[in-house]
Amino acid sequence: MKIEGLLENKSYILEHMPKGFYTCSKNLGIKDESLDFTVILSSKPANAAAMFTQSTFCGAPIPIGKKNVANGILQCFAINSKNANVATGEEGVKNVIEIVDLIAKELDISPEDILPSSTGVIGHQLPIDKIRKGIQNLKDNLVEGGLEKSAEAIMTTDTHPKLKMCKIGNATLVGIAKGSGMIEPNMATLLSYFVTDADIPSATLQTIFREAINQSFNMVSIDTDTSTSDTVAIMANGLAGKVDFQQFKESLTAMSIDLAKEIARDGEGATKLLEVNVDGASSFEQAKKIGKSIVNSPLVKTAIFGKDPNWGRIAMAIGKCEDEIEVNPEKISIYFGDMLIYNGKPINDDNLIKILNYLENPEIIIRVSLGLGTEEATVWGCDLSYDYVEINGSYTT
């Protein structure tokens, strides 16, 4: 199983798009002159699955997407960036419904087969006139493939588009994602879309999809702030025929982890990818909770940014997790990379130079062994830098 990233192998990717997917990406002028709108269309209704934010203050498109994917069939993703259509009241809902209807009419598909998404600033109405105008000539501008443009059109504060692809038998799987800020997905991530020409029954697809997402996007946190718009969805149109389900599941999971790490690496202001492995836990939930606590701690994140071997903050982040089975500091080991720094007591500072060198790396791995059981979890995040503060201290104004 080989997963290709857009930047590494552009020509390969352009030649190997899955069959029967068409896109149109354009600038509607929602905020500036960058791409801000994309539709991803399957030539026929596709088996589909999706997961959404659990926010109770969710975006206007979310309930409509949920309703439309409920029967396991979709034919089109329609996404705008630069405006999230959240906290926009009845007018926001009316706008999504109109957009979905206009796209359905223009592309000659059922409105119930469209999954709409919006991402960007909260609390502003969509510029509906501009969107109406942009939909008018969608059909004439569809291109086969073109998902690399879609990956660009869904970006907000991302610094680069995120696209991955791989082959499973005769079929191809492509995933695109955007992330950057307001990222601690709860059952879903900000925005990520997969398309494949593999033939997979809808029920199987939903099971595989849920498991892959829970091991990838749901293990990432940039800043603890669960978005109002998290959506991740897949369409499988079957044009390449049957594939091995196990192989498909492994590929989808690996690609999702790849995209999730890419989102963490490109977190707002991030200079380092932070991976936390927690093992020896009494349950997966305990391992995940402690991993998330470490990866979310502002004190750990600033220490990693500052290349500061202040591992006491890792101990703090472990200690603040409440759990049925309590951790015992005497049984705990903490590592930077493969360097043991604490095992019930501090290890002496002989390898401080080695640790300082390690902290220069762009990817930092923290490992914690709890000594309680056999369960484990891996989570991803990033450091907290001046640039996070700068990017988010001046977003709307």
Add this chain to the structure above:
Amino acid sequence: MKIEGLLENKSYILEHMPKGFYTCSKNLGIKDESLDFTVILSSKPANAAAMFTQSTFCGAPIPIGKKNVANGILQCFAINSKNANVATGEEGVKNVIEIVDLIAKELDISPEDILPSSTGVIGHQLPIDKIRKGIQNLKDNLVEGGLEKSAEAIMTTDTHPKLKMCKIGNATLVGIAKGSGMIEPNMATLLSYFVTDADIPSATLQTIFREAINQSFNMVSIDTDTSTSDTVAIMANGLAGKVDFQQFKESLTAMSIDLAKEIARDGEGATKLLEVNVDGASSFEQAKKIGKSIVNSPLVKTAIFGKDPNWGRIAMAIGKCEDEIEVNPEKISIYFGDMLIYNGKPINDDNLIKILNYLENPEIIIRVSLGLGTEEATVWGCDLSYDYVEINGSYTT
């Protein structure tokens, strides 16, 4: 009830210390040349109460303090800063026991009446030789009062000492506190100590104390990072005779809130105090959870730092709270100060200039009405600035 702060009225405070409390504050050279050690001694065993961190990775002094206060009697607080004595294994525990014994011998009191605390860096053994030496002449250097020096000696990254005092009948209540970073107390705060010469039975004192702390320190968060060393404690030696319990409780609560706000205002790198009032909630827990979610959101905190009226992030922080009774965005109102910005839909931007002016203030109040019930809560925090990143990106090295 008038509460005085040290900086505002130094001479008044020096003249009105509660009776029968002696202190010695000194530099032991734990890190640099600033005060790093203080003992606060009552001339007789005092009724006492204390609350501690719930961290499972707690400091070595915590279990000993818990044991010693269990009978409701204490005679001495002994505190060092610049080293937290956390994650130090058996040697760390042995050191606390030795320190408590040495202080008891030097001051001729029972070791079981001493509450020890340590705050500072995690994962380093205390410089026990320096501490042994510092304890040798403690008794000769005791001064009556002197709590303003104790407030200084317990500081770590605080920018100024925090001391408050008030009269309740003939009695005086003094509180000191330190905060700054690693602050999201869970049932307690970093370090805060109260002394009073009021005569209050131990059981009453414990009840009053718990209620006051739950309304104040437990409602503050600087950075979501619950410390390993949170301790808040009170001694009441009775030398000023009886007081009205209700009045004492009100004073203690008001003083605790005052100190809690002072800690938030002086949070690491903070430029603004952030107060969040949540009302119309279905339970106090729901109001507190939503308040904490807003005050802890890095995106809200950076927006406040940047004076950015990006209230959509408040909506996001409300939405990410899971609760039995779900909020309904249509019923929610959001205010900056007294300016309504959302009530089921965005309010138009007519008062944007007024909001921008408001965001220039050093204290920002966000109000959220949920429209579900009659419960409410107030929490405090601060903004997230470049300086937080700088302070914490280079702490141990």
